[in-house]
Amino acid sequence: MSDGHWQLEGSAAELYQRYLVPGITIKWADDLVQRAEVRAGEEVLDVACGTGVVVRLAASKAGSGHVIGLDLNPGMLAVARTVASEGAPITWTEGSALDLPFPSARFDVVLCQLGLQFFPDQPKALREMHRVVRPSGRIALSVYSPIERTLGAYAFVRALDEVLGPEASRIKRGEHSFADPSQLDSLLRDAGFGVVDVQTLVQTIQFPSVLDYVRFQLLATPMTVLLKGRAESERQSIIASVAAKAAAFSTVSMLDGGRFTFPQEAYVAVARPFPNAA
Ligand SMILES: C[S@@+](CC[C@H](N)C(=O)[O-])C[C@H]1O[C@@H](n2cnc3c(N)ncnc32)[C@H](O)[C@@H]1O
Numbered sequence: 001m002s003d004g005h006w007q008l009e010g011s012a013a014e015l016y017q018r019y020l021v022p023g024i025t026i027k028w029a030d031d032l033v034q035r036a037e038v039r040a041g042e043e044v045l046d047v048a049c050g051t052g053v054v055v056r057l058a059a060s061k062a063g064s065g066h067v068i069g070l071d072l073n074p075g076m077l078a079v080a081r082t083v084a085s086e087g088a089p090i091t092w093t094e095g096s097a098l099d100l101p102f103p104s105a106r107f108d109v110v111l112c113q114l115g116l117q118f119f120p121d122q123p124k125a126l127r128e129m130h131r132v133v134r135p136s137g138r139i140a141l142s143v144y145s146p147i148e149r150t151l152g153a154y155a156f157v158r159a160l161d162e163v164l165g166p167e168a169s170r171i172k173r174g175e176h177s178f179a180d181p182s183q184l185d186s187l188l189r190d191a192g193f194g195v196v197d198v199q200t201l202v203q204t205i206q207f208p209s210v211l212d213y214v215r216f217q218l219l220a221t222p223m224t225v226l227l228k229g230r231a232e233s234e235r236q237s238i239i240a241s242v243a244a245k246a247a248a249f250s251t252v253s254m255l256d257g258g259r260f261t262f263p264q265e266a267y268v269a270v271a272r273p274f275p276n277a278a
Contacts, residue, residue: 003234011075012220013114013220014062014074014236015216016051016220017079018220019216023207023216024205024264025113026052026053028113028266029053031175031201032140032142033057035270036058036109036270039272040063041062042062043065043107043108044058044059044062044066044067046067046110046111046113046169047070047073047097047111047125048070048097049070049076049092050071050080050115051079051080052090052092052244054111054113055069055080055085056112058088058109059087059088060087061087065088067088067089067090068091068092069090069092070093070094070101071092071093071094072095074094077093080092088151094237097119097125103132104117105131107133107137108134108138109137109138109140110129110133110139110147111140111141112141112142114175116141116143116184117174117175118154118174118178120174130192131190133273135273137272137273139270139271139272140208140269140270143177144264145178146176146179150176150263150264150265151251151254151262152261152264153264154244154249155249155250156214156217156242158249159214160226160246163238163241163242168226171222172217172221178267179200181199181267182198183270185198188269194272194275196270198268199268199269200266202264202265202266204264205262205263206261207261208258208259208260209258209260210247210257211240214242214243215243215245218238218239224255229236
């Protein structure tokens with residue numbers, strides 16, 4: 001990808017699916033769907049499904065069941081619809097996590113990967129998930145831990161602030177707004193979940209180069225706003241400058257072999273409405 005084959009064409013959602021899903025979110029999705037123990041015949045909802053990485057993995061387990069992917073962003077859903085899947089049928093739905101368009105107790109499993117931190121009213125979103133999951137069901141969700149605990153992302157935000165000014169990294173830092181696992185635990189209990197298990201987990205992330213990582217962050221996420229309205233030459237120059245500084249903020253082992261490798265940390269929760277749920 002760093003050798004000139006990287007395609008700049010395509011929407012941010014297409015680039016997200018092509019580069020960030022295989023680089024980052026599929027690793028977390030595999031783990032989340034396993035922890036949720038999705039079984040054949042189950043009704044599953046994935047909130048903030050993006051381009052559908054969790055939905056497709058859940059569908060591969062749900063067999064004769066049904067999986068719904070819900071997201072606020074029609075561009076992400078448009079890309080989700082183009083990706084092949086197997087297993088249970090999938091329905092893609094545009095909607096808000098704060099007002100789920102489903103009857104109460106509709107789902108065996110509700111999933112939400114790396115979405116909660118973006119919701120303007122997190123308690124409300126969790127109350128909605130509690131409302132739509134069956135009393136015997138469970139939810140599984142993940143959020144990133146503080147950014148200092150994921151060295152690649154931390155190098156990136158420091159570089160961004162140096163190149164574009166101190167406010168530049170605000171969006172990226174917002175992805176890491178959970179201070180500790182107890183914050184997620186309390187939010188889930190306050191939303192009505194009787195059994196809550198929050199684990200601190202690490203996945204190893206690897207991109208072909210620091211330059212690739214920086215490009216994907218700036219072209220395939222809400223950080224595209226930082227490059228908006230700038231000439232192509234200026235965009236490329238910003239990407240190169242941020243990458244050079246991010247490399248300077250990285251340790252030797254993160255840059256081994258020219259690749260960009262770092263452990264990424266997240267809090268992953270499985271919660272059930274009642275202690276006696278199956
Ligand atoms: C980092 S992406 C994660 C996508 C997907 N879960 C994954 O792991 O690849 C965050 C997603 O949250 C969605 N989102 C943000 N606020 C939302 C809301 N209030 N309701 C539904 N989706 C929302 C965004 O549109 C985006 O697709």
